[in-house]
Amino acid sequence: MRKTVWSMCGMCSVRCPIRVEVENGEIKWIEGNPHLLGGALCAKGSAGPALVADDERPRQPLIRKAGRGAGQWEEVSWYAALDYIADKMKKIKEKHGAEAMMMSCRGGPFPDMFKSFLHGFGSPNFTNHDSGCGRNVHHASKSVYGLGRKGFIYDIKNAKHLVLFGRNILAALRIAEANQVMDMLENGGKLTYVDVRQSMTGIKATRFFQVRPGTDYAFLLGTIHGLIKKEAYDKEFIERYVSDFDKLVEFIEPYTPDWAAKECGVKVKGIKDFINEVAEDRPKVIFHPGWMLSRYRDSFYASRALHILNVLMGNIEVEGGQLLPKTPGDCGVKGLRTLGSMVSEKPTQERADQVGTKYTHFDKGPGLFHLFYKAMETGKPYPVKGLICYRHDPFNCFPDPQAQKRALDNCDLLVSIDTHYSEFGWYSDVILPESTYLERDSAIVAQKGNKPRFIKRNKALEPRLDTKPMWEIVKMLADRLGFGDNFPYNSIEELWKWQLEPTGVSLEDFDEKGYAELTDTPIPIDQEKLEKNIKTPSGKIEIISKVLTDAGLPSLKEYESPLKPPKGQFRLVFGRTAVHAHGHTINNPLLHELMPDNSVWINKRAASKLGIAEGDLVDVIAHDGTTGVIKAHVTDFIHAEAIYVVHGFGRQVPLQTRAYHSGMSDQKLQGGLLQDMDPAGGGLCLCESIVTVLRSSKNPKRRVEL
Amino acid sequence: MNKYMLYLDSKRCIGCHGCEVHCKTNKGLPVGPILCEISHDPLKAVRGVPRTEFRFRSCFHCEDPFCVPICPTKAMIKRDDGIVYIDQDKCVGCMACAGACPWNIPQMNPETGKAVKCDYCMDRLDIGLRPACVTKCTTHALKLVTMHEVTDSK
Numbered sequence A: 001m002r003k004t005v006w007s008m009c010g011m012c013s014v015r016c017p018i019r020v021e022v023e024n025g026e027i028k029w030i031e032g033n034p035h036l037l038g039g040a041l042c043a044k045g046s047a048g049p050a051l052v053a054d055d056e057r058p059r060q061p062l063i064r065k066a067g068r069g070a071g072q073w074e075e076v077s078w079y080a081a082l083d084y085i086a087d088k089m090k091k092i093k094e095k096h097g098a099e100a101m102m103m104s105c106r107g108g109p110f111p112d113m114f115k116s117f118l119h120g121f122g123s124p125n126f127t128n129h130d131s132g133c134g135r136n137v138h139h140a141s142k143s144v145y146g147l148g149r150k151g152f153i154y155d156i157k158n159a160k161h162l163v164l165f166g167r168n169i170l171a172a173l174r175i176a177e178a179n180q181v182m183d184m185l186e187n188g189g190k191l192t193y194v195d196v197r198q199s200m201t202g203i204k205a206t207r208f209f210q211v212r213p214g215t216d217y218a219f220l221l222g223t224i225h226g227l228i229k230k231e232a233y234d235k236e237f238i239e240r241y242v243s244d245f246d247k248l249v250e251f252i253e254p255y256t257p258d259w260a261a262k263e264c265g266v267k268v269k270g271i272k273d274f275i276n277e278v279a280e281d282r283p284k285v286i287f288h289p290g291w292m293l294s295r296y297r298d299s300f301y302a303s304r305a306l307h308i309l310n311v312l313m314g315n316i317e318v319e320g321g322q323l324l325p326k327t328p329g330d331c332g333v334k335g336l337r338t339l340g341s342m343v344s345e346k347p348t349q350e351r352a353d354q355v356g357t358k359y360t361h362f363d364k365g366p367g368l369f370h371l372f373y374k375a376m377e378t379g380k381p382y383p384v385k386g387l388i389c390y391r392h393d394p395f396n397c398f399p400d401p402q403a404q405k406r407a408l409d410n411c412d413l414l415v416s417i418d419t420h421y422s423e424f425g426w427y428s429d430v431i432l433p434e435s436t437y438l439e440r441d442s443a444i445v446a447q448k449g450n451k452p453r454f455i456k457r458n459k460a461l462e463p464r465l466d467t468k469p470m471w472e473i474v475k476m477l478a479d480r481l482g483f484g485d486n487f488p489y490n491s492i493e494e495l496w497k498w499q500l501e502p503t504g505v506s507l508e509d510f511d512e513k514g515y516a517e518l519t520d521t522p523i524p525i526d527q528e529k530l531e532k533n534i535k536t537p538s539g540k541i542e543i544i545s546k547v548l549t550d551a552g553l554p555s556l557k558e559y560e561s562p563l564k565p566p567k568g569q570f571r572l573v574f575g576r577t578a579v580h581a582h583g584h585t586i587n588n589p590l591l592h593e594l595m596p597d598n599s600v601w602i603n604k605r606a607a608s609k610l611g612i613a614e615g616d617l618v619d620v621i622a623h624d625g626t627t628g629v630i631k632a633h634v635t636d637f638i639h640a641e642a643i644y645v646v647h648g649f650g651r652q653v654p655l656q657t658r659a660y661h662s663g664m665s666d667q668k669l670q671g672g673l674l675q676d677m678d679p680a681g682g683g684l685c686l687c688e689s690i691v692t693v694l695r696s697s698k699n700p701k702r703r704v705e706l
Numbered sequence B: 001m002n003k004y005m006l007y008l009d010s011k012r013c014i015g016c017h018g019c020e021v022h023c024k025t026n027k028g029l030p031v032g033p034i035l036c037e038i039s040h041d042p043l044k045a046v047r048g049v050p051r052t053e054f055r056f057r058s059c060f061h062c063e064d065p066f067c068v069p070i071c072p073t074k075a076m077i078k079r080d081d082g083i084v085y086i087d088q089d090k091c092v093g094c095m096a097c098a099g100a101c102p103w104n105i106p107q108m109n110p111e112t113g114k115a116v117k118c119d120y121c122m123d124r125l126d127i128g129l130r131p132a133c134v135t136k137c138t139t140h141a142l143k144l145v146t147m148h149e150v151t152d153s154k
């Protein structure tokens, strides 16, 4: 008999709700939850069963038996591996204090569990990948509204105009969101796309600007100028909710649309037409504040400018604009019980990344991962000696893995917990194989929105290999370290029930649709309630942020033109495809079949000057001499100053035979950028790598066969 | 007359190649055969926006298919509703069908040593479901058209 298992996808970090049909321990069907996604799933989602079937993933716990990265592993039992880790952690605690242990994950809805684990152990040093991703956006949002980047949801479907700066929304795919975009376009909505190259999203745009790399901020300033001069902004909204608007008016004076057009290398008429359109479509215009904006030196200010444009539109808590996500509380339902509440004494030490002490303008929650490398190297503010990465591969996410390895060599314990071999895992001391998302249950999470819900992941299959789910790993480790009581469960059902206890929701409430709905009807939009939701120090939307001012940082930063790469050199930019989720999926048999490697986009004229033709192999050489070899894709539709690759390739884990050395990695060509942090936003500047491109000597000239 | 047709609303399609994997996973196919394909021409600027459109191709389920008569074991069958499919029990993997098909559509499944091709997911159709590629299309761009619908809309 076939049975339905409701669950959550785990192929990328979006975690779409799914429905799986299982018969005799085999997956017969997998689709997007029909109630939420109408069955829709992406390629990665359908390739989930291929991940389960794949043997090229860690099949049982492994402990390193030769030098780090040598790839010599001893296969051990879970007990042996966990004892080993617990023992090392105890030693680190004895010698250096609990705070010498740090832990990182990839964010998302589940960190409560790992954070509670680390806090229970006595260390404040919980972090995530976000300084190589969305920190600039998050901090920009906080500086304007006092709300983080998850403080808004975008009502794209009902918008008249969606404006995207490099946010490749149809390739860096969230299924529900992509459908909203397509619905909006079908309803006659406009899409403006600004990037250094044309992308999947851009081909659907009604307006496209190919700008010089690193000039987004100029474009945004020009747009703000145009709108203010036209008085095409919501005066009432600004009067009521915004402080220091006059400072913006004064600041923006020199940044005319004509200036912006010149700086960005686009037509003035285009910008002006765009400004007129936006002025007309107001307030149902959404300037997407960016997702992965760890890119240029001014990305934080570009994101702030995007937020400011939304404010000019007056689009907050407006249909077709930015909505405040409603919580279980808004439905009269108490929140889920958190494991964090079991930690009796929260660690009070300074964080090793000094977020909250030296850096008071950054969000203390996850801090900034890359700053821990500094602590490892200098021992300041104190030594960091142990790192556990859960579902996070810093070598794939942050620049310059070699520099990261040098820092990590100061550590006594490196642990990777993941379903696949991460590059970090390959360098670590212990690999704990987590069960794939189709073989594990996860804690219940609350999803905010206009119809808040609780949802959970249910395993569709028993683990095929000797792997374990995270909830069990954490509990077993905590038991060994003497604070197992903080995890008051022995089975996932016990954990779920414990989480649900205060809410009045029962496990049966998940059975019908795979989630528990907390309201039948959407919670209405209500702009009147905005005041109490703005969380800045002044309670106003701050053009001049008090937090930034206190940190000695400008809120309105003067524009600085980005470096123009010298002749024969390019700015290395990177992005996503709908087919892969960064480095996680490159070795998946079915996704590898679809896209086995990446190629480098290079502008046609620039390529012809270098004698590079479509399909040629080229050497991409970083300033430190690191070289990648990759096939060229010659096109008109990328700016001549940039080259572009899809991120995640060029993996170097020999046991991943499909992905091994397939394509080229961008982060390995970002030497010297590991500490190149935006001082205001905390994000790394990953598009500041200038590389040389040459036609490779590896292109065959003749064939010698015998 | 053929009863079914797959129609791609190329305005909605985002070239995510989901359908290709939906199809493979539904049929449990290994690396090798790909029964449907999304393709596009190189980008071309149209009124300032570099564009292209996506095309979807599976099997044409020809009115008068070349693949059917060529099959020595009569494994290739055209149903009354027009679906051309391969009876896996009869197929011997000689691939004569692929040679006869102008588009080389039947492919070898290396796991079974037999030919496979799009059968409009007839097992699903026959119990009232839509094909895998249609049901799970990321943006609901791919549609199953049943011919009476077309007549109705005229």
Ligand code: SF4
Pocket: B008, B012, B013, B014, B015, B016, B017, B018, B019, B020, B038, B054, B056, B136, B137, B138, B139, B140, B141, B142
């Ligand atoms: S799944 Fe749908 S949107 Fe994606 S390529 Fe196929 S038809 Fe297009």
Ligand code: SF4
Pocket: B059, B060, B061, B062, B065, B066, B067, B068, B084, B100, B101, B102, B103, B104, B105, B106, B117
């Ligand atoms: S396999 Fe080729 S010849 Fe046979 S029905 Fe399909 S398209 Fe026609």
Ligand code: SF4
Pocket: B022, B023, B024, B026, B035, B036, B058, B117, B118, B119, B120, B121, B131, B132, B133, B134
């Ligand atoms: S109809 Fe079925 S067999 Fe044909 S391409 Fe779609 S999923 Fe594959």
